[in-house]
Amino acid sequence: MAERHPAIIQQVREAFPYGPDIHRSLDALLDNCTKGVIEPLSAGAPDRDRWRTWGLDAYAGRSWFDVPWLWSESYFYRQLLDAVGYFGPGPWQGIDPFRPFKLAELEATETDEELTALDTLEGRPVDERARALLHGSLWGNRADLGFRLSDVEAEKRAAVSGLVADDSETLWSLLPTADADTYTEAGTETGSETGTSIDTGVGTATATGVGTGTGTGTGTGTLCLVADNAGRELIPDLLLAAHLLAHGRCGRVVLHVKPYPYYVSDATTADVVDALRKLTAAPGAAAGHGRRLWAAMADGTLAVRAHPFSAAPLPYAAMPDDLRAEFAAASLTIVKGDLNYRRLVGDSRWNPTTPFADVTAYFPGPVAALRTLKSDVITGLDAGTEAALVAAEGQRWRTGGTHALIQVRD
Numbered sequence: 001m002a003e004r005h006p007a008i009i010q011q012v013r014e015a016f017p018y019g020p021d022i023h024r025s026l027d028a029l030l031d032n033c034t035k036g037v038i039e040p041l042s043a044g045a046p047d048r049d050r051w052r053t054w055g056l057d058a059y060a061g062r063s064w065f066d067v068p069w070l071w072s073e074s075y076f077y078r079q080l081l082d083a084v085g086y087f088g089p090g091p092w093q094g095i096d097p098f099r100p101f102k103l104a105e106l107e108a109t110e111t112d113e114e115l116t117a118l119d120t121l122e123g124r125p126v127d128e129r130a131r132a133l134l135h136g137s138l139w140g141n142r143a144d145l146g147f148r149l150s151d152v153e154a155e156k157r158a159a160v161s162g163l164v165a166d167d168s169e170t171l172w173s174l175l176p177t178a179d180a181d182t183y184t185e186a187g188t189e190t191g192s193e194t195g196t197s198i199d200t201g202v203g204t205a206t207a208t209g210v211g212t213g214t215g216t217g218t219g220t221g222t223l224c225l226v227a228d229n230a231g232r233e234l235i236p237d238l239l240l241a242a243h244l245l246a247h248g249r250c251g252r253v254v255l256h257v258k259p260y261p262y263y264v265s266d267a268t269t270a271d272v273v274d275a276l277r278k279l280t281a282a283p284g285a286a287a288g289h290g291r292r293l294w295a296a297m298a299d300g301t302l303a304v305r306a307h308p309f310s311a312a313p314l315p316y317a318a319m320p321d322d323l324r325a326e327f328a329a330a331s332l333t334i335v336k337g338d339l340n341y342r343r344l345v346g347d348s349r350w351n352p353t354t355p356f357a358d359v360t361a362y363f364p365g366p367v368a369a370l371r372t373l374k375s376d377v378i379t380g381l382d383a384g385t386e387a388a389l390v391a392a393e394g395q396r397w398r399t400g401g402t403h404a405l406i407q408v409r410d
């Protein structure tokens with residue numbers, strides 16, 4: 001925090017032609033978050049009461065370094081938005097201070113290369129495509145601009161492809177195909193699926209509302225996908241969603257994004273729009289997926305939610321009743337990324353062999369975590385895996401962003 005938050009303030013300051021008032025507010029925030037104490041929100045702040053119930057009354061007056069890390073980080077982003085006039089009123093209202101960085105990534109050569117790689121996936125057996133898209137979504141989590149700010153070497157370090165935990169078979173079992181006769185997970189395709197591409201069209205999936213998910217194999221259940229970063233993570237998330245809908249593995253996808261810019265690159269509704277526009281404008285297979293996702297938004301089979309709790313400084317165990325009801329009704333909730341993992345299992349230094357099922361027992365329905373490891377929090381490892389990681393790397397495997405996991409509690 002001592003290094004990353006000043007660096008973020010500097011980058012935002014340089015990215016926009018802000019006027020003197022905003023520069024002064026940024027100066028004040030820099031001073032406050034490095035040397036000062038947590039200050040309450042102004043009386044007129046629309047979310048003041050919410051933050052008070054989230055702990056502001058208890059933490060105001062304390063050093064930023066003296067309260068839970070998750071809380072401090074979340075409040076920093078909230079205060080940064082205040083400093084740049086995001087909550088208005090005024091000319092900078094609603095202007096995402098991280099947008100230039102997100103757009104640069106969306107336009108990067110690497111993003112285009114990843115989209116081109118989709119073409120080679122077309123025509124591959126459907127189970128291979130499903131696995132590739134799941135792994136694309138998983139490893140897309142390396143694309144995290146906030147993390148890279150304080151760890152510039154992160155992107156250059158090679159990913160270790162063997163996962164530290166892999167419950168993907170359980171994940172697939174929670175997303176059964178609509179017609180089990182045409183496709184088996186083992187990779188044998190029979191009947192109409194043989195040789196077809198992903199282009200089967202999302203419209204074939206039955207639209208259902210949140211609350212009708214059953215996970216019984218009808219392919220009509222709801223998948224909640226709790227997104228993390230925009231750009232190079234959100235695009236593969238959307239492509240995975242397109243595949244699951246097209247193959248009747250769920251009838252509806254609800255994409256949970258942040259209600260406002262957060263942790264630099266976290267996805268908001270505007271970023272979903274940018275990602276879909278990027279897909280539809282791309283050459284090759286990507287455009288078709290983009291168009292079908294666009295149509296899925298129109299017919300409701302793909303929905304976006306921006307719940308205030310998605311940017312709360314609290315663990316998911318403290319989720320409000322309406323969100324709990326949504327997750328309870330879903331066939332599966334996929335939770336993306338490192339921060340969401342910290343919120344899912346609790347932001348604690350767990351013994352790494354603590355069962356994932358135990359720490360997520362409170363979650364109201366089946367839940368899967370797809371995450372690259374960027375913080376000390378880890379659960380659900382078997383003792384042999386942990387010992388091998390420690391022998392090879394000391395404790396660096398926990399935070400380097402080179403390892404990944406798929407963990408599921410059904």
Ligand SMILES: O=P(O)(O)OC[C@H]1O[C@](O)(CO)[C@@H](O)[C@@H]1O
Binds near residue numbers: 144263337338374375
């Ligand atoms: O985008 P992700 O995967 O949630 O990563 C964010 C994580 O990176 C960090 O910035 C790195 O420590 C953490 O604050 C946070 O858990």
